[in-house]
Amino acid sequence: MIDDPFRQWLSRHWGAPAIALHRAGITANQVTVVAAVLGVTASALVAVHLTGSGIALWLVSRLLDGYDGMLARLAGNGSLFGGYLDITFDMLAYSAMAIAFAVAMPADVVLWMVVLLGYVLAITTTLALSSLAEKTHRQLSSDRSIQFTRALAEGGETTLVYVLIALAPSVSRYVLVVWIALLAITVIQRTALARRLLS
Structure with missing residues (x-):
């Protein structure tokens, strides 16, 4: 839900690092790998x-x-492979952090397993809807390689959950229950959208 607004804010107010990286010859794919x-x-x-x-x-x-x-747009060489690499490594990072919290907080391991299930379903519904919508020539989102639909549970919200649990581990179970509910709502939202657009 906050991903697109954050990217727009970052591009408008903090674009200088991207320009510096571009001038240094750093590619978008290299940044994706380093971030992962x-x-x-x-x-x-x-x-x-x-x-x-x-x-x-x-x-x-x-x-x-x-x-x-931003780097891909500056270089004018954005590629479909770059989009593939980005979503693959994003899911690697988000899932790795969920596993890390499960290891560090064994009392909550079952909840973290459900969170991982939520990630699988959220990304599956995203990619399936994006692929099938493209076949019907429907535009779901902006100019990103993969068409994402706005949802309650996206990358920005995931990071907020991780930070909150790190800062207040005593309330981790409550946070996780809410997070699981938001992931479930996201999957339901996308499924309803898919039914409406693809039936």
Whole structure:
């Protein structure tokens, strides 16, 4: 829900780093890979109870992930493979962090397993709807490689959940229950949209 507004804000107010990276010859795909490596490293830190350092590095990785699209547009060489790489590595990072929290908080492991199930269903409904809508020549979203539909549970909300749990682990179960509900609503929303557009 907050992903597109954040990208627009980042592009308008913090575009200078993307310009600097472009001038240095850094490609969008390289930024995507580095962001994923930082995200997985952040997950490893959380898993071994270095939560503060892990979440700080996670925020850096997600901020960096916001620049790959900008870099591709600056270079004028955005590719479908770049879009593939971006969504694949994003899911790697988000899932790795969920597993890290499950390791660090074994009492909540079942809830984290349900969260991972929610991720699988959320991304499956996204990709299936995007692919099938393209066959019917329907435009669902902006000029991104994959057509995402706005939803309650997106990357920005995922990061907010991770930060909240890191800062207040005592309420993690309540946060996770709400997060699971939002993931479920997201899947239902996309399924209803798919029924309306594709029937």
